[in-house]
Amino acid sequence: QGQLVESGGGSVQPGGSLRLSCAASGFTFERALMSWHRQAPGKERELVARIVTTSGGTYYADSVKGRFTMSGDNAKSTVWLQMDSLKPEDTAVYYCSAPLIDLWGKGTLVTVSS
Secondary structure (H helix, E strand, C coil), rough: CCCCEEEECCEECCCCCCCEEEEEEEECCCHHHEEEECCCCCCEEEEEEECCCCCCEEEEEECCCCCEEEEECCCCCCEEEEEEECCCCHHHEEEEEHHHHHCCCEEEEECCCC
């Protein structure tokens, strides 16, 4: 039950910005934990950020804290990841998830290079 569709990935130079979107359907979004993970080639998937939709409370990995901002709109059943001051090490496939129900999007590729 449920579907997540990411969008907004692309290529950007170091220091640039991107905004990822994740449109959710098929579950109770307004009482959910929503997360962004990323996976770089040859590396394990890692948690980037998460939000509790009931409260809007957020968590960020140390590697992105101060540069990335996660937000959500319960009326639109959508979460975003605003990524600023991007670094080459941010290059990865980014996945939206509702981890408590093990629901994942297909991912969107972010490439940061000169």
